[in-house]
Amino acid sequence: MxxxxxxxxxxxxxxxxxxxxxxxxxxxxxxxxxxxxxxxxxxxxxxxxxxxxxxxxxxxDMPLDHMNIFIYQTLVSLSKTHLRSTNNEKYLKIFPISVTILLKN
Known part of the structure; x- marks a missing residue:
């Protein structure tokens, strides 16, 4: 190859x-x-x-509300990627509670 x-x-x-x-x-x-x-x-x-x-x-010139959304979406994405890659739910505890709740729904 x-x-x-x-x-x-x-x-x-x-x-x-x-x-x-x-x-x-x-x-x-x-x-x-x-x-x-x-x-x-x-x-x-x-x-x-x-x-x-x-x-x-x-x-x-990036607005603060856009930065907040950007960081939140990044954390959600990282959480999903980590869970999908490792299937290890115990590490979800290190992420913000709001991200963990979102993943469970």
């Missing part, structure tokens, strides 16, 4: 104080080209160090 390589590109435009003003991402294989977004959470796992490496970015 031939291996392939795919690129996901993230471009961040900063203001003079190094605060994100614009964030765009592209994933040609997924049909996404220079899509504007207001926030981005990227987590990677360092196997040797057994730790998470993260990038959390949002533009300075």
């Amino acid at each position: 031939k291996k392939t390589k795919k690129d996901i590109i993230i471009n961040v435009e900063l203001d003079e104080n190094k605060i994100p003003e614009n964030i765009k991402w592209s994933a040609e294989d997924g049909g996404v080209t220079n899509q504007d977004v207001k926030a981005l959470i990227l987590s990677t796992w360092d196997f040797d160090k057994k730790e998470t490496l993260k990038i959390d970015l949002w533009t300075k």
Whole structure:
């Protein structure tokens, strides 16, 4: 089987104080080209160090209510992904109660 390589590109435009003003991402294989977004959470796992490496970015014009929704939806998604991948319900306790309740319904 031939291996392939795919690129996901993230471009961040900063203001003079190094605060994100614009964030765009592209994933040609997924049909996404220079899509504007207001926030981005990227987590990677360092196997040797057994730790998470993260990038959390949002533009300075992202409204607080949008940030709240973004974080909530991210937690819900992470909870569902973890449960689906591990079938280990005990770890649901570490997530906010509202997310756990949502998953049970």
